[in-house]
Amino acid sequence: MTALTLHEDPCSGNCYKIRLTAALLGVPLALKRYDITRGETRTPEFLSQVNANGRIPVLQIGEGEQARFLPESNAACWYLAHGSALIPEDRFQQADMLRWMFFEQYSHEPNIATLRFWLSILGEAQLSEEQRRLVPGKRAGGEAALALMDAHLAARAFFGGDAPSLADIALFAYTHVAGEGGFALADHRHVAAWLARVRALPGFVPMD
Amino acid sequence: MTALTLHEDPCSGNCYKIRLTAALLGVPLALKRYDITRGETRTPEFLSQVNANGRIPVLQIGEGEQARFLPESNAACWYLAHGSALIPEDRFQQADMLRWMFFEQYSHEPNIATLRFWLSILGEAQLSEEQRRLVPGKRAGGEAALALMDAHLAARAFFGGDAPSLADIALFAYTHVAGEGGFALADHRHVAAWLARVRALPGFVPMD
Numbered sequence: 001m002t003a004l005t006l007h008e009d010p011c012s013g014n015c016y017k018i019r020l021t022a023a024l025l026g027v028p029l030a031l032k033r034y035d036i037t038r039g040e041t042r043t044p045e046f047l048s049q050v051n052a053n054g055r056i057p058v059l060q061i062g063e064g065e066q067a068r069f070l071p072e073s074n075a076a077c078w079y080l081a082h083g084s085a086l087i088p089e090d091r092f093q094q095a096d097m098l099r100w101m102f103f104e105q106y107s108h109e110p111n112i113a114t115l116r117f118w119l120s121i122l123g124e125a126q127l128s129e130e131q132r133r134l135v136p137g138k139r140a141g142g143e144a145a146l147a148l149m150d151a152h153l154a155a156r157a158f159f160g161g162d163a164p165s166l167a168d169i170a171l172f173a174y175t176h177v178a179g180e181g182g183f184a185l186a187d188h189r190h191v192a193a194w195l196a197r198v199r200a201l202p203g204f205v206p207m208d
Numbered sequence: 209m210t211a212l213t214l215h216e217d218p219c220s221g222n223c224y225k226i227r228l229t230a231a232l233l234g235v236p237l238a239l240k241r242y243d244i245t246r247g248e249t250r251t252p253e254f255l256s257q258v259n260a261n262g263r264i265p266v267l268q269i270g271e272g273e274q275a276r277f278l279p280e281s282n283a284a285c286w287y288l289a290h291g292s293a294l295i296p297e298d299r300f301q302q303a304d305m306l307r308w309m310f311f312e313q314y315s316h317e318p319n320i321a322t323l324r325f326w327l328s329i330l331g332e333a334q335l336s337e338e339q340r341r342l343v344p345g346k347r348a349g350g351e352a353a354l355a356l357m358d359a360h361l362a363a364r365a366f367f368g369g370d371a372p373s374l375a376d377i378a379l380f381a382y383t384h385v386a387g388e389g390g391f392a393l394a395d396h397r398h399v400a401a402w403l404a405r406v407r408a409l410p411g412f413v414p415m416d
Contacts, residue, residue: 052359070303071311073310075310079300091287091290095278095283095286098286099278101310102309105310106314109314137338
């Protein structure tokens, strides 16, 4: 099998999505770790060899001159889960799974993950004036995302219905640590019950 | 064939992606139009029947009680292009196409589409203090996205290589009107050449 290497920072939920997908599928993944708070993904080597966008995660497929690099967490999960039960075959269900994964990147991550990074990883004292001004908007956006998820999960075990898919993995990553961004998960009881169902999946691994 | 209806605002690039995908595939699409600047997607009817997220586009599949609703522009394009040449079959190429579609929603649309909306649709005089403060960051983010695209397209006709895919449609939508957000497309000559290649595709339709 082709060697797979994840270029990651262990505190990043976007990286964790890929580790969780691999764990649920039983796929081995080598890890190469970087500290984003020290600029380790902005070095000339990283930009020229791994990702010109200067971001992690990047999934490396193969080694040496044959290596190919796949940025964007949800695209890396898609690659790993190809042909597995984590991607439904039905045309509507597959598109609807991607719908939740695009929602995650557009409406959830920029609010919930960013507040977690600012408040728990950088630390509130380190925030710039501009970052402080953005907090209320991100708080409102994150609450709206959680409310939408809660309403959807009121009638379903997982985002796609009865079975887990990549949509659950993508949304679990930053939702289960939303408390670190100041969000009260207890206010969203269907979300809280769904988090427990994801944690109970065979092969589940915690974030770190 | 199941009836397809696009709930859209004609000035939205996210809606145009879906119309362009349908046109390139020769798939008929009924249109139901809303004016987002007048709150027409925040009415109780829209929220309860079409999209609880209050956003367009939404692709409606079927009619009456059988209707299903698919929000998120790139997920709707995926549904339409199912089984077509606009989605490569190769495992890596398919994931890499999604990589550019997630990039579009995370790093491109929030910067380039938002500045176009603020500067050309709302109008600069209508912006709040907070919006004005966000302009420089969005300008820098949009320029970085265009520079990354330009470097990638220096060696390729389309994002995936020789053939067009949904990645090109997703990125074309707001890139070709980036000038309305104050971006100078002439500074990115590989992007400009790619825009011409997309416009030359058989079945291409302009935005409006």
